[in-house]
Amino acid sequence: MIRQAGRFRPKLEDGPLTFCQVTGKKQSAAELCIQDPRQASAHIRLIEIRPDNYEFQWQSVRDLLAANADSRKFVAEVEQTGIAELRFGNGRSGMQPEAESCFTANYRIGNGKDGNVGAETIIHMVISSGSLSGGVINVRNPMAAKGGVDPEPMSEVKLFAPKAFRIKIQRAITADDYAHLVEREFQAQVQRAAAIICWTGCGYLVRIAVDALGQEEASPELLAEIEQRLYCYRRIGHELLVQSACLVPLDIQLTVCVKSDYLRSHVKAALLNEFSNRNFGQGLRGIFHPDNLSFGDDFYLSKLSATAQKVAGVQSVSVTRMQRCFEAPNGELINGVLPLAPLEIARLDNDPSLPENGKLELVLGGGR
Secondary structure, eight states, X not given: OOOOOOOOOOBOSSOOBOEEOOOOSSOOHHXXXXXXXXXXXEXXXXXXXXXXXXXXXXXEOSOSTTOOTTOOEEEEEEOTTSOEEEEEXXXXXXXXOOTTOEEEEEEOBOOSGGGOOOTTOOOOOOOSXXXXXXXXXXXXXXXXXXXXXXXXXXXXHHHHSOHHHHHSOOSOOSHHHHHHHXXXXXXXXXXXEEEEEEEOSSSEEEEEXXXXXXXXXXXXXXXXXXXXXXXXXXXXXXXXXXXXXXXEEEEEEEEEEEOTTSOHHHHHHHHHHHTSSOEEETTEEOTTSGGGOOTTOOEEHHHHHHHHHTSTTEEEEEEEEEEETXXXXXXXXXXXXXXXOTTEEEEOOOOTTOGGGOEEEEEEEEOO
């Protein structure tokens, strides 16, 4: 039987994997301490032991674009957790490991400014296994360490990326990238999109929520098409889950005191217009119109009070109920905010025949 090598993407047990610049042959001790983080490569020595007991050393490189089919090279890709995953060639760009081969990795861990210890601070040496021949009189570091650099924040990575990549996204790295790609690629079918990246215990899952244009829920066909399109943009190691936006119906009650010279019925009609989901034209629409609500927009008590207070004839207003429909209160009135998750959108249609889509109750007093 002939065994064929399959996909092989091992992960290192410990992290974060150390990256450092390869030093030249003729450098002084002072020059060795000067490192350029953008020229750093993974500090790892990888040995392959084949079934016939032959050993081969593999070289860590930044990418496999220039590797040929006989190049024993690999790429160490570090996830957000700091654990590195080793990526080998496919037989065309870089050699593919032989079936039943075993690998041994020797590597350093530790990165960042925390490793820049001061002078004369290292005074002990710990040996995890084995023993030293002879004796150790003293352990010291006469000079302070330097060169350790913390990973770049994602905001700086995007800021210093080449201009062409900032203008037109070609690869989804952050959650915002996935949402931007959906809105860009499906302009005629999607009005908004949002995404979050979560850890599942064995990998990263990107959840993308879609607010379809002209319909309450996105069709299964549209969701499948979006997932297929995003697959070519996704970051390696990211799994995709595309779903329709989660609409959260609200249950709100306002107690309003009407001024004595106003009719309660007129004030109530004006309040219902302000708190509706209708579009009145000329840029005027109720605060619960879909275009006023977006993903993760928390709903604040102060917004409700301010909207009611600007209606002519309202003397005072009090929000006496603000919660999710069919759920118990969760401190919304005390905290002054009804929080929404990143993939949720608030909804209040106030349709008596469809109370599951949100309801508004007005309790009016005073007036005439």
